[in-house]
Structures are given as C-alpha cells and as structure tokens.
Amino acid sequence: MNKTEFSFTLPFVAFALAFAAVSFMLYLSGGKSSYWLKKKMKIGAIMLTMSAASVGYQGCITTCYDMPAQNDISIDNLANYEIRVNLQENKYITGTIYERISTEFYFRITDTAYTKTFQLEQLKADDGAMDESSEKFTIMLSDSLESGIYMLNFYDYKVLAEDSAYASYPSFRLIVENNRP
Amino acid sequence: MKYSLPRIAFEITSVCNLKCKYCYNIWKAPEAEEFKHFNSYSQALKTLKHLFKVADVQHVTFTGGEPFLAERFPEIVLFTRLKNKSVSIISNGTMAKPEDYKTMSDLGVSLIEIPILADNATQHDTLTGIKGSWQKVVDSVKSIVPLKMQLVAVIVITKINYADIDKTLQFIHNQGIRRVMLNRFNIGGAGIVHQDELNLTHRELNLAYQKASEAGKNLGLSLSSNVCTPLCVVNPQHFPNIRFSSCSPKVEKRPLTIDILGNLRFCNHSPSILGNIFTDSLEKMLHSEKAQLWSNLVPEYCTNCELYSKCMAGCRAASEQLRLSLNHVDPLVLYKST
Numbered sequence: 001m002n003k004t005e006f007s008f009t010l011p012f013v014a015f016a017l018a019f020a021a022v023s024f025m026l027y028l029s030g031g032k033s034s035y036w037l038k039k040k041m042k043i044g045a046i047m048l049t050m051s052a053a054s055v056g057y058q059g060c061i062t063t064c065y066d067m068p069a070q071n072d073i074s075i076d077n078l079a080n081y082e083i084r085v086n087l088q089e090n091k092y093i094t095g096t097i098y099e100r101i102s103t104e105f106y107f108r109i110t111d112t113a114y115t116k117t118f119q120l121e122q123l124k125a126d127d128g129a130m131d132e133s134s135e136k137f138t139i140m141l142s143d144s145l146e147s148g149i150y151m152l153n154f155y156d157y158k159v160l161a162e163d164s165a166y167a168s169y170p171s172f173r174l175i176v177e178n179n180r181p
Numbered sequence: 182m183k184y185s186l187p188r189i190a191f192e193i194t195s196v197c198n199l200k201c202k203y204c205y206n207i208w209k210a211p212e213a214e215e216f217k218h219f220n221s222y223s224q225a226l227k228t229l230k231h232l233f234k235v236a237d238v239q240h241v242t243f244t245g246g247e248p249f250l251a252e253r254f255p256e257i258v259l260f261t262r263l264k265n266k267s268v269s270i271i272s273n274g275t276m277a278k279p280e281d282y283k284t285m286s287d288l289g290v291s292l293i294e295i296p297i298l299a300d301n302a303t304q305h306d307t308l309t310g311i312k313g314s315w316q317k318v319v320d321s322v323k324s325i326v327p328l329k330m331q332l333v334a335v336i337v338i339t340k341i342n343y344a345d346i347d348k349t350l351q352f353i354h355n356q357g358i359r360r361v362m363l364n365r366f367n368i369g370g371a372g373i374v375h376q377d378e379l380n381l382t383h384r385e386l387n388l389a390y391q392k393a394s395e396a397g398k399n400l401g402l403s404l405s406s407n408v409c410t411p412l413c414v415v416n417p418q419h420f421p422n423i424r425f426s427s428c429s430p431k432v433e434k435r436p437l438t439i440d441i442l443g444n445l446r447f448c449n450h451s452p453s454i455l456g457n458i459f460t461d462s463l464e465k466m467l468h469s470e471k472a473q474l475w476s477n478l479v480p481e482y483c484t485n486c487e488l489y490s491k492c493m494a495g496c497r498a499a500s501e502q503l504r505l506s507l508n509h510v511d512p513l514v515l516y517k518s519t
C-alpha cells in the first residue's frame with residue numbers, strides 16, 4: 001500500500017468505527033435521540049468528504065419537476081464510481097460538462113487528503129471553445145503519476161498552483177497504475 | 182448485472198403540510214380518498230437498499246409530499262450519500278429549519294428546489310392553501326443561499342399568478358437566486374379539483390412565457406420550462422431565454438419514480454404503476470407492453486404532426502390523471518376556455 005492510500009484509510013476506519021457506535025446508540029433510542037442524530041450526521045458528513053462520494057450526477061436527463069445541476073461533469077471512464085487507468089495502456093480521461101454555465105474549468109489531481117497537487121491544468125473543450133451547453137473534454141494524465149490512489153477534482157473557476165488544494169465539486173477517486181520500467 | 186437507472190425520483194413520504202391547489206400528487210386526485218399515506222424510515226431504507234441492489238443508480242431526487250416531513254429524513258439522505266449517489270431535494274420550503282438545510286449541504290446534497298409562486302404572500306398562500314407559507318419560504322431562501330447547495334426557485338404558472346410573473350422573477354432575483362424553473366400548471370392530483378381556478382388559456386400561457394423570457398433576460402436569470410408543453414400550444418422559438426425540454430421516448434431517460442413501497446411509475450405525474458421492484462424485474466417492467474406504449478402509441482390527434490418526434494404529444498401523464506388513455510393528447514391542447 002502506498003502512502004497516498006494509507007493516508008486515506010486509517011482515519012477513515014476510525015471514523016467508520018465511531019459512526020457504527022453512534023448509529024447503534026441512535027438505534028437504541030429508537031431513532032429519537034437528537035444528540036446521537038447530530039453526532040451521526042456530523043461523522044457521516046466527515047466520512048463523505050474523506051471518501052469523496054461524488055456530488056454531481058453522471059448524465060443529463062431532464063425531468064419534469066426535477067432540475068439537473070449546472071456545470072455538471074460526467075466522466076466516461078467511470079466504473080463503480082472510480083476512474084481506473086493504466087498509464088501504459090491509456091492516459092486519457094474523457095467526459096462531458098452538461099448544463100455548462102461557466103466559461104473556465106480547471107482540474108487538479110491531488111492525494112486523497114487533498115494536501116499535495118500532482119497535476120493542475122485548465123480543462124479545454126474538445127472543439128476548442130467553451131461555448132455550448134454541453135462540452136466534451138479530454139484530460140491527458142501526466143506520465144509522472146506513480147501508481148496509487150488520487151483525487152481528480154474539477155473546478156468551474158480559475159485555480160492557481162499557489163491556491164491550497166481542497167475537495168472540489170465534483171471530485172472523483174482516480175486509481176492509477178504506472179508500471180513504467 | 183445491474184440494470185442502469187441513472188436517475189430516479191424517490192417519493193419518500195406522501196405526507197405534506199400544505200394544500201397546494203396545483204399539487205399533481207396522484208394521491209390528491211379526487212378519486213384517491215382511500216389512499217393510505219406512507220411515511221416510514223424502515224420502509225424507505227428497505228426500498229432504497231433493494232433498489233441499489235438491483236439497479237445502478239447514480240442520482241436520487243427526494244420528493245413527496247414534503248421530504249422534510251419524512252421520518253428520519255436526514256438519515257435517509259446520509260445513507261444515500263454514503264452509497265455514493267448524488268442527491269437533490271424537491272421541497273415546499275416551509276418545514277426545514279436553517280440547521281436542516283446546513284446538514285443537507287454538509288452531506289453534499291447538490292441541489293434543492295423550492296416554490297416561490299409570487300412576490301407577495303397573498304398570491305403564494307392562495308396557491309399553497311396555507312397562510313404564512315410564503316414567509317416561511319422567504320426565510321428558507323435566506324438560509325440556503327449562502328450554502329454550497331444549488332437553489333432553484335420554482336414558479337408554477339397558473340391563472341392566479343401568471344400576470345405578475347415578471348414581478349415574481351424580479352423578487353426571486355432580489356433574493357440572490359439565479360435559476361428558475363417555470364412549470365406551467367399541469368393538470369393532475371388536487372389540480373383536477375381546482376382546474377377552473379388554475380387553467381390558463383393558450384394566449385395567457387404564451388403571455389406568461391413572453392413576460393418571463395424578457396424579465397429573465399434583463400435580470401440575467403437562467404430559466405427553464407421542464408414540464409413538457411405541446412409545441413402547438415407554445416413555440417419555444419418565441420422565447421429564446423427559456424430552455425424548454427420534453428420527456429424522452431427512451432425509457433431509461435424518463436423521470437422514473439419509485440415510492441417507498443417499491444412501486445415504479447414512468448414519472449411522478451403518471452398514476453399508472455409499471456410494477457414493484459420487490460416482485461418484478463426492472464427489465465420486465467421497463468420493457469413491458471404497457472411501458473412501450475408510451476413510445477409506440479401516437480395519439481390520433483397527433484398522427485399527422487411533423488413535430489411529434491420532438492413533442493411526443495405533450496404530457497400524457499396528464500391525460501392519464503384525467504382517466505384518459507395514452508392515446509389522448511395532452512389535455513392542455515384541447516383546453517380553449519375563454
């Protein structure tokens with residue numbers, strides 16, 4: 001297990017245990033204790049940021065009473081809500097921005113604790129201009145990414161290298177294999 | 182292999198504190214007196230667990246009734262988020278407290294929809310049937326705007342509020358909201374009883390869209406009209422600042438709706454049940470003859486219409502709500518009252 005993965009797992013397990021304990025206490029109260037409910041929500045919210053559950057939905061379906069989110073990023077290479085790439089076979093990630101309203105998008109690849117940046121670039125539309133309601137994009141992953149688990153974060157505004165990294169909206173788990181000699 | 186259902190609407194409770202005249206909920210229809218209301222945490226959890234087992238769901242929209250009245254609603258949202266589904270909520274904006282909205286935002290709920298039907302309490306409360314509901318909505322908006330969660334205001338366009346739609350949009354803009362969904366009154370549920378008060382003539386509806394389109398442009402609002410509207414009644418090209426959408430003929434792309442008992446419907450407006458996820462396979466339900474009728478049956482009224490592939494005869498769930506067959510065009514088309 002590499003360092004990146006470890007930093008994700010240890011605190012997560014601790015929170016998962018706390019979550020189980022708090023959920024049990026809430027269960028004992030018949031779901032009525034507001035004290036344990038607050039604790040459960042708080043720990044749950046922290047676990048969600050740690051596990052980086054995606055917040056954008058993956059595809060554009062317009063429904064009668066239900067509105068899709070804007071600047072909604074969908075990834076083609078997504079399987080079980082993770083992106084897996086073997087850099088020897090394919091270093092591209094493709095996707096679509098649905099309901100686009102912003103004109104500038106950036107992506108940033110960080111460790112799972114969002115403390116270290118490995119790649120930060122502007123997201124370019126495949127057709128060269130961010131001017132349509134849906135825009136397809138392609139990301140070329142850096143060859144220098146080591147095997148490990150990362151976060152791929154998207155931003156609908158300009159991000160500078162000196163800005164501190166943090167979980168974005170949306171972000172995806174990115175699992176990279178790089179067995180270069 | 183799991184069946185792919187990217188997006189579903191989950192009716193988490195039928196209970197609601199308001200009495201909206203336009204409410205399309207099927208249990209508000211005049212003949213639904215025997216309807217048994219549902220509101221159960223354990224049942225909701227059981228159904229969601231089963232749904233996630235049989236289907237690859239990416240997004241859940243919680244609707245009702247009023248979702249914030251659902252038993253242990255925050256825990257249901259947390260469960261859904263921990264299953265890595267994105268979540269949005271359709272609420273009436275009168276039940277949740279500021280801390281509830283904050284919790285939803287902390288759980289990563291991406292979007293919440295709240296009705297703002299007018300710029301004044303009188304019109305709004307007339308439509309919701311409960312005094313004080315407008316003020317509660319305004320207070321809710323103040324709590325939500327600073328949060329990470331996107332807020333979409335919904336205007337249900339009816340005879341009562343259409344003439345002042347520009348003022349309503351100005352008011353919405355002043356609250357710091359930039360996205361508005363314009364839902365024309367679509368007959369169904371309680372709206373069947375109140376149709377004479379709510380129905381708009383074609384001219385009135387077009388006038389409302391015209392005012393909205395102009396106001397939206399001036400205010401820089403993002404406007405959409407989501408309830409499928411027959412193209413022979415409203416021509417979207419006349420209203421360039423409003424994005425119009427219609428239901429997809431593809432079954433997986435429809436706004437499929439499941440209630441906490443597991444009953445699956447084509448959309449939250451349609452009363453007809455395709456089956457139950459506990460007893461029927463999704464494959465079977467979504468490819469049943471009944472389901473296919475939605476794509477295959479062209480209402481007689483529309484047989485020679487060149488616009489059919491775009492329009493699909495408007496909202497035929499509205500026809501169903503009026504106990505008409507799927508062979509019947511959207512009732513709005515034939516509504517010509519003066």
Ligand code: SF4
Binds near residue numbers: 197199245246272
């Ligand atoms: S429209 Fe919504 S808020 Fe109004 S009565 Fe129906 S469920 Fe309640």
Ligand code: SF4
Binds near residue numbers: 411486487510514
């Ligand atoms: S398909 Fe039917 S409802 Fe739609 S525009 Fe044509 S005639 Fe009107």
